[in-house]
Structures are given as structure tokens and as C-alpha cells.
Amino acid sequence: MKTKRISNGWEHYRGSLGGVWEVWRAYKLNNHYNVPWSAVELPHCFNGEDSVDPDVLYYQGPGWYRTLLEVDNPYPNGRTLLHFEGAGQNTEVYLYTEQVARHVGGYDEFKVDLTEQMAEGKYKELFGNKVPVAVQCDNTRDLETIPSDISDFNLYGGIYRYLNLVYVPEISFEYVHIATEVQSENNAEITVRAKLYNPLKRSQSVRLSLVVRDPDGHAVHQQEWTAEAWQGWKDLATLELTDVKRWSPDHPELYSCEVVMHGATGEEAWETSHAERFGIRTFQFVKQGPFLLNGERLLLRGTHRHEDFAGVAAAMTEDMIRSEMKLIKEMGANFIRLGHYQQSRIVLELCDELGLLVWEEIPWCRGGIGGEAYRQQCRDMLQAMIEQHYNHPSVIVWGLGNENDWESDFDTFDEEEIRRFMKELHDLSHELDDSRVTGIRRCEFCKDIIDVYSPSIWAGWYRGVYPEYEASSRAGFEGTDRFLHLEWGADNMAGRHVEAPYTGFSEIKTGDGTDERDGDYFLQGGDPRVSSLGDWSETYFCDMIDWYLKSQTQMDWLTGAAQWAFKDFSTPVRPDSPIPYLNMKGVVQRDLTPKEAYYVFQSYWSEKPMIRVYNHSEAIRWGQPGEKKLIKVYSNCEQAELFLNGQSVGVRKRDAQDFPCAGLRWEVELAEGENEVRAVGIKNGAQVADEIRFVYQTEEWEQPASAVLSANRLEDGLMKVEVRVYDRNGVYCPDANLFVRFGLAGDGKLLDNRGTVLGSRYLQLAGGRAAILVDPQGGRSVVSAAVDGIPTVFVEI
Structure with a gap:
């Protein structure tokens, strides 16, 4: 097999065409009747920017891609394939004007065989030796497909994962699976199975050779034999490995x-x-007990991931994916749930390499259950996910659904029908792969069907207060055989810090459960809850994380928990967020810029020495002269010393149960004006330090009445344009959170629609200010900032 990525040489048109002939009409008619095609590089998502555009709903409809391929298959009578690693949501593939394949589903891989159609050579007159390929991707709303359009994420369109040109001989391998079974502490048995790709059902004798290598690259088994080409799955070899190194x-x-x-x-x-990689390990979710890996208890410390990134949406490059997965590992996580769909093969490969256990699921997410085509798509996507990701030792759970109790897409909602189909998927999963377990999240009437269940527990956000976390988790644990807590957290805007975060401790009803209920994500109406009444600050989020993690250190029965979600991501159901159309529960921004929460996790989970003085982003803090102010430090060091303006204010020892900050906190008097805070810690003999500088403001302020706009050139040539708001006396208002809209007239370009605090033209202020990046593009521009209720201000760049 010979494979190459075909990322370049593509053109794209977003919109519908009268038919596939319009893709190629200009080639024959001397560019008459042309549509505006744009050069693009794959992967490409045609919702790269509009998914977080504050003024429009994201586009859902067809989008076209075209290219002229140079094909040179080296095999006699070889097959030429296009291998899509993922495209959304429904894909049609054409050679010139002839449709050769259609695939339903935006997340599993699929291959398209071009061989017979190319052999006919219908297009040589126009294209010579090149092969005209057109692809239509369509993410039009359709209730009879999964996932549901009411899911809390965008159903993106485009060829948003890599596309490969693959040459194989007339008989080749379609899949090779390695099944592992640990026999003893040091020995394991592996069985190698294979399925052929032999579309013409050629019958011939082939010679096979097999080599297995250990993690150091040494050959530990080799054999050769002859076999007749076979149909379906066939066991090729069963062998024993000794002195096994466990994954x-x-x-x-x-x-x-x-x-x-x-x-x-x-x-x-x-x-x-x-060639395939594999690992050898055992795992067990003990009934009414903890999680065991290789026979020993392991607390699953997890997060979640969506395929979504600033400026490109789902079209993440390999470098972007690698950077994200390394950040997750460096945060100290050992587990990740891939929500809510099969993700890129690159993600799974990195989970194997980095050591991240995985829950991966099909996108049967919300909405109820449709007809036979709907159900067949569920079956097909489950089979594809298992077949394509079978060899990854990181995968331990095949997820069958998410929030399947959420009614919306159909005029009837039949719990028994959902139960029957969930049982069918559970049985199919074990038929395809009995070495893993099945799981779902939040569907109480199905929790007895699957192997591992996660109830809805949002203590301190959608319901209740965060001190209820441990009791809620214990109730969930006792209410199901095998418990795992997926999804917890709080929306938080990067750069927003408050002196006294809203907790709801006095206003919100407790003892009534902490499960999210339909409508709780709305910002108005319903029962009192932190998600609608709170400040969406990093301050509150860090306190909540701190409470959850310090509690988990004492919960010796807990299998594990996973925070939702690692990164801010776009969603069509949250237009009222401080950055519209953004789920802001991430510990990093949509461009992977860490928030303060990232370091709270590190302080509990990371082994590498670290220390972080809380709040690097706030330039101005406030209070009364002589008032004691809390300085928080997050660290995994045994102890830390704090210095204020060069003077030590004491040493604190770390105690995970001393909330907040595991005891690493100081009350100090800040000087009016400039202050410097520095923290120093020692872990295993290594010293680490961190420092911040800020201005302490003691002047009191009234309502915001005016704004000031400034522009500064950055080292990369971009301009950072920042607005700050002041009261009628010219005093800065550091707690203002009004909405601001940036605009531009002239030669430059706002770098907006990124879904980040520096990449959004319409967003709330954080700490009385907001900023956006501008590309001057070698010319002159005027940038405006219109803050609600305040006269618009301008700056020329």
C-alpha cells in the first residue's frame, strides 16, 4: 500500500449548484458561467468563521470541492482509492460528472474506489492525464440523521480531516486487528486477525509474513506462510509474548x-x-467499586474534547491536534472522553503515545430516536468506530449515546423504544469487541442496559452548590453498578476576575439534586442557579475546580471524573454567552491559550514541579486603602513562599484539604499603585517561581460613562486595539462587563470570528476592558468601539 495526503490543489465553493456539471462547466465553455471558487488547503471546514459570527447563524447546506489529481498507481491491476479521514456531514464523490460514492455521517473514516470509473477515461479530452474529482459535503439539517441539531455543538461541513490518495494491489488488507489477552503477570497471548479488500473476489495464493516488535523495536516474533485469499475475517496467527511491558x-x-x-x-x-501498533493492558470497572488498570486502582483524571479550533472550526491540522493533546497530558490528565463522536485517527494515536485512556462514542446525542435509516446510521457508525479504532490500547469504553433522555426532534418520545435500541447497540458492541465495555451519559431509564453509566452531576453550576459535589457523586455511585462522572464545570470568561465570586450558597436551593434539567443552560428563567445568576468569572471556576479536586483526593471509592470541556468551543444554542455562540467551560481558550484553571488542575495532577500566582491577566485590581487582599497561589510543591514588592510575607505548607489553594494563600496589604507579587516553591529539590505585576486602585467609581480606545503594535506586526471604560469623573471601572462591538473602516482587517477574547468583534468586557487584534495590511484604518450606553470611540492605525 502506498499513501499520500492530498492537501493542496483544491478549490472550494460554498453553496448549492444546479448539478455536478456546474463544477466543470467553465473548463469546457472557456470560463463562461463560472461560479466563484476559492483556493483552499485540506483539511478545510466551510464553517471556519461563521460558527462564532455574532450576527448570523452558521451556514448549513452544501459545499463543493474540486481538484485535478495526478494518478500513477504502481501496482499491476491495482486499485486507486480516496481515503477520507472524516468529512461532514453527508458526502458525495464524483469523477467528472459521475457519482461514484455517497457516505452518510460526519465522523467515521471511509474509502472510495475510483478504479473502474478512471479506467473508462471519459474525461481525457478536457483534462489529459489528470483525474477530475469533485466532492460535495452537505451539513443541511436533517432530523433523521445523527447527531441532533439541538446538540450543544455545531454540525460542521467540509472535508475537515485529511484526505489521502491510496494505491493498493488487486488484493490488499482492509483491516488488521490485534486481540490481546493477558495470561499472567509477564505473559500475554495475542491473536492477529485480518480482513481483505478484494472487490473483484480474486482467488489466488498469497505469501504472508508477520513480524511483531516490542516497544524498543526488537523483533519478538516472526513467521511466514502461504494462504488462499479469503473472505471476511480470518485469524492469521496466535502467539505468546513473554516479559511483557504493560501499557x-x-x-x-x-x-x-x-x-x-x-x-x-x-x-x-x-x-x-x-502495520499496526497495539498495547497490552487489563482494566476493570469494579462493580460498586473503583477502576483498576493492570490490577491496581487508578483514579481517572479526565477532561473532554471537541474537534474545534479558532479560525478553522473542525479543520484542525496535525500540529494543532498534537499541541492540544500535549497540553492535556501536561495538565496531568490520564483520561479523555471524545465528545460526542468518533474523532480523528491522529487523536487516538496521540492518546496511545501520551498515555491517555479514552471513552469514544457515536453521535447519538439528544433528540430521541428516528426511523430505520436513523438506526442504521447508528449501527454503521458504531461498527466503523470499533473496526477503525480497535487496536488502540487507550480505548476502554465504547460510548453508545449522550443525553438520550432529551426530547425534541420527533413528535413522539418512546422510552421503551430507546431502551430496545440501546440494548441492540450494547449487544452489537460486545459482538464486535468484547474486550471493552459500553457506556452512556445521562439517560436514567437506560442505565441498567450498558456497562458503565454517568449520571448528570453539575453541583455548583446548573443545580445546587459545589460543596454538594461529593454527596451527589456518592448518590450516583450507589445508584448504578459501574459509575463514572462525566461532565462537570462552569462557564468562565478568560480575563474576568472578581473580588467575591457569586457562589449561590445563600440563594440556591440545596438537597434537591445537582442534575442538569432541560432549559438549565438558558441564561434567563427557571430555578435559581449559578449558571444564570453567577459572574462567569475565572475566579469562581478556579474555586469550583479546587473544591472538586480536593474532594476527589479523599473519595477512595471513585472510579474517576472528567471536567467538561478542555477547550472553549462553538455551539449554535448559546447566542447569549459573553462571546456569542461559545460554550466557555474550557480550561483553555479556543486557540489553546491557557486560562487560570489550567494551573489549578496542574497543582493537583501534575508531577512536574509547578507554581502559579493566580490572575496573570488583570492589569488593575481594586479595594480600600489598607484593606487585606487575598493572594492565591496554585502549586504542587510541598511549600511556597510569597514575596510582595520584594519582601517575604511568609511560607505556607501545602495541604490538599485546606481550601482554597491547598493552603497556599496569603492576606496582604497592597500598596496603592504598582505592586509585584512573586511566589517561590520547591518540589523534589527543584525550585520553581512565578510572578505578576499589577496596579492597585483605591479610587471608587460610579457607573461607566466614557471609553478610551488605544492601539499598540505587536512584534508580529499586528495591532492590539484595546478599549477601557471610565466613570464621569475619569475613574477606571474595573468591574464593568458591558458588551462592546468593534468595527473597522479602511485598509486593515479585524481578526475576528475566532471565538477568543482577542478574536471577537462583539463580546462582553472583562475587568472593564476588551481588545481585538487587527491586521493593518500595509494601509490606514480607523477602528471603532461601541460600548453599550457609552458614546462610540475611535482610533486611527
Whole structure:
């Protein structure tokens, strides 16, 4: 097999065409009747910016791609394939004007065989030796497909994962699976199974060779034999490995298996190979007990991931994915739920390499249950996910659904019908792969069907207060056989800090459950809850995380928990967020810029010495002269010393149960004006330090009445334009959270629609200010800032 990515040479048109002929009409009619095609590089999502555009709903409809491929298959009678690693949501593939394939589903991989259609050569007159390929991706709303459009994420459109041109001989491997079974502490048995791709059902004898290598690259097993081409799955070899190195988050040991096939077409010999990595480990969710990995208790410390990124939406490059997954690992996580769909093969490969255990699921998310086509898509996507990701040792749970108790998409809601179909998927999963368990989140009437269940527990956000977390989790644990807490957290705006965060301790009813209920995510109406009454500050979010994590250290029965979600992401159901159309529960922004919460997790989970003085982003703090102010430090060091303006204010020892900040907190008197705070810690003999500078404001302020706009050139040539608001006396208003809209006239360009605090033209102030990046593009521009209720201000750049 020979594979190459085909990322360049593509053109895109977002919109509908009268038919596929319009893709190519200009080639024949000398560019008459042309539509405006744009050059793009794959991966590409045609919702790269509009998913967080504050003024429009994101586009849902068809989008077209076209290219001229140079094809040079080296195999005699070889097959030429297009391998889509993912495209959304429904995909049609054409050679010139002939449709050769259609795929339903935006998240699983699929291959398209071009061989027969290319052989007919209908397009040589126009395109010579090149092959005209057109692809239509369509994310039009459709109730009879999954996921539901009421899911809390965008159903993106485009060829938003990598696309490969693949050459194989007339017989090749479609899948190679390595099943592992631990026999004893040091020994394991593996079985190598394979399924052929043989569309013409050729019958011939082939020579096979197999080599298995240990994590150090040494061959531990080799064999050769001859076999007749087969149909379906076939066991190729069963062998025993000794002195086994177990895969785990701390030691992600990976073996490899390569199978080579030798054959002949006429007088010409050919060979093709298929290589897979695998790991050897055992795991168990103990009934009414903890999670065991390789026989020992492991607390699953997790987060969640959406395929979403500033400026490109789902079209994340390999470098972007790698940066994100490394950040997750460096945060100290050992577990990740891939919500709510099968994700890129690159993600799974990195989970294997980095040591991140995985819950991966199909996108049966909300909405109820549809007809037979709907159900068949669920079956097909479950089978594809398992077949395509079977060999990843990181995967422990196949997720069958999310919030399937959420009624909306159909005029009837039949719990028994959902139960029957959930049981069918559960049985299908175990039929395809009995080495993993099944799981769902939030569907109480199905929790007895699957292996692992996560109830809805949002203590301190959608319901209740965060001190109820442990009791809520214990109730969830006792209410199901095998418990895992997925999804907890709070929306928080990067850069927003408050002196006294809203907690709801006095106003919000407690003891009535902490499960999210329909409508709780709305910002108005319903029962009192922190999500609608709170300040959406980093301050509150860090306190909540701190409480959850210090509690988890004492919950020896807990299998684990996963915070929702690692990164801010776009969603069509949240137009009223401080940055519209953004779910802001991330511990990093949509461009991977860490928020303060990232370091709270590190202080509990990371082994590498770290220290962080809370609040690096607020330039001005406020209070009364002589007032004691709290300085918080997050660190995994045994102790830390704080210095204020060069003078030590004491040493504190870390105690995880001393909330907040595990005891690393100081009350100090700040000087009016400039202050410098520095923290120093020691862990395992290594010293780490962190410092911040800010202005302490003691002047009191009234309502915001005016704004000042400034512009500063950055080292990369971009301009940072910032607005700050003041009262009628010219005193800065550091708690103002009004909405501001940036605009531009002239040669430059606002770098907006990113869904970040520096990449949004319409957003709330954080700490009385907001900013946006501008590309001057070599010319002159005037940038405006219109803050609600305040005269618009301008600056020329």
C-alpha cells in the first residue's frame, strides 16, 4: 500500500449548484458561467468563521470541492482509492460528472474506489492525464440523521480531516486487528486477525509474513506462510509474548505488528504491507467499586474534547491536534472522553503515545430516536468506530449515546423504544469487541442496559452548590453498578476576575439534586442557579475546580471524573454567552491559550514541579486603602513562599484539604499603585517561581460613562486595539462587563470570528476592558468601539 495526503490543489465553493456539471462547466465553455471558487488547503471546514459570527447563524447546506489529481498507481491491476479521514456531514464523490460514492455521517473514516470509473477515461479530452474529482459535503439539517441539531455543538461541513490518495494491489488488507489477552503477570497471548479488500473476489495464493516488535523495536516474533485469499475475517496467527511491558498512562508502551502480503498479477509480482501498533493492558470497572488498570486502582483524571479550533472550526491540522493533546497530558490528565463522536485517527494515536485512556462514542446525542435509516446510521457508525479504532490500547469504553433522555426532534418520545435500541447497540458492541465495555451519559431509564453509566452531576453550576459535589457523586455511585462522572464545570470568561465570586450558597436551593434539567443552560428563567445568576468569572471556576479536586483526593471509592470541556468551543444554542455562540467551560481558550484553571488542575495532577500566582491577566485590581487582599497561589510543591514588592510575607505548607489553594494563600496589604507579587516553591529539590505585576486602585467609581480606545503594535506586526471604560469623573471601572462591538473602516482587517477574547468583534468586557487584534495590511484604518450606553470611540492605525 502506498499513501499520500492530498492537501493542496483544491478549490472550494460554498453553496448549492444546479448539478455536478456546474463544477466543470467553465473548463469546457472557456470560463463562461463560472461560479466563484476559492483556493483552499485540506483539511478545510466551510464553517471556519461563521460558527462564532455574532450576527448570523452558521451556514448549513452544501459545499463543493474540486481538484485535478495526478494518478500513477504502481501496482499491476491495482486499485486507486480516496481515503477520507472524516468529512461532514453527508458526502458525495464524483469523477467528472459521475457519482461514484455517497457516505452518510460526519465522523467515521471511509474509502472510495475510483478504479473502474478512471479506467473508462471519459474525461481525457478536457483534462489529459489528470483525474477530475469533485466532492460535495452537505451539513443541511436533517432530523433523521445523527447527531441532533439541538446538540450543544455545531454540525460542521467540509472535508475537515485529511484526505489521502491510496494505491493498493488487486488484493490488499482492509483491516488488521490485534486481540490481546493477558495470561499472567509477564505473559500475554495475542491473536492477529485480518480482513481483505478484494472487490473483484480474486482467488489466488498469497505469501504472508508477520513480524511483531516490542516497544524498543526488537523483533519478538516472526513467521511466514502461504494462504488462499479469503473472505471476511480470518485469524492469521496466535502467539505468546513473554516479559511483557504493560501499557499505562505513566508508561505507554507500544508494540507493533506488520503483516506483508506477496502476490502476483500475471507475470508481475507485487507486495503490500499493513502495520499496526497495539498495547497490552487489563482494566476493570469494579462493580460498586473503583477502576483498576493492570490490577491496581487508578483514579481517572479526565477532561473532554471537541474537534474545534479558532479560525478553522473542525479543520484542525496535525500540529494543532498534537499541541492540544500535549497540553492535556501536561495538565496531568490520564483520561479523555471524545465528545460526542468518533474523532480523528491522529487523536487516538496521540492518546496511545501520551498515555491517555479514552471513552469514544457515536453521535447519538439528544433528540430521541428516528426511523430505520436513523438506526442504521447508528449501527454503521458504531461498527466503523470499533473496526477503525480497535487496536488502540487507550480505548476502554465504547460510548453508545449522550443525553438520550432529551426530547425534541420527533413528535413522539418512546422510552421503551430507546431502551430496545440501546440494548441492540450494547449487544452489537460486545459482538464486535468484547474486550471493552459500553457506556452512556445521562439517560436514567437506560442505565441498567450498558456497562458503565454517568449520571448528570453539575453541583455548583446548573443545580445546587459545589460543596454538594461529593454527596451527589456518592448518590450516583450507589445508584448504578459501574459509575463514572462525566461532565462537570462552569462557564468562565478568560480575563474576568472578581473580588467575591457569586457562589449561590445563600440563594440556591440545596438537597434537591445537582442534575442538569432541560432549559438549565438558558441564561434567563427557571430555578435559581449559578449558571444564570453567577459572574462567569475565572475566579469562581478556579474555586469550583479546587473544591472538586480536593474532594476527589479523599473519595477512595471513585472510579474517576472528567471536567467538561478542555477547550472553549462553538455551539449554535448559546447566542447569549459573553462571546456569542461559545460554550466557555474550557480550561483553555479556543486557540489553546491557557486560562487560570489550567494551573489549578496542574497543582493537583501534575508531577512536574509547578507554581502559579493566580490572575496573570488583570492589569488593575481594586479595594480600600489598607484593606487585606487575598493572594492565591496554585502549586504542587510541598511549600511556597510569597514575596510582595520584594519582601517575604511568609511560607505556607501545602495541604490538599485546606481550601482554597491547598493552603497556599496569603492576606496582604497592597500598596496603592504598582505592586509585584512573586511566589517561590520547591518540589523534589527543584525550585520553581512565578510572578505578576499589577496596579492597585483605591479610587471608587460610579457607573461607566466614557471609553478610551488605544492601539499598540505587536512584534508580529499586528495591532492590539484595546478599549477601557471610565466613570464621569475619569475613574477606571474595573468591574464593568458591558458588551462592546468593534468595527473597522479602511485598509486593515479585524481578526475576528475566532471565538477568543482577542478574536471577537462583539463580546462582553472583562475587568472593564476588551481588545481585538487587527491586521493593518500595509494601509490606514480607523477602528471603532461601541460600548453599550457609552458614546462610540475611535482610533486611527
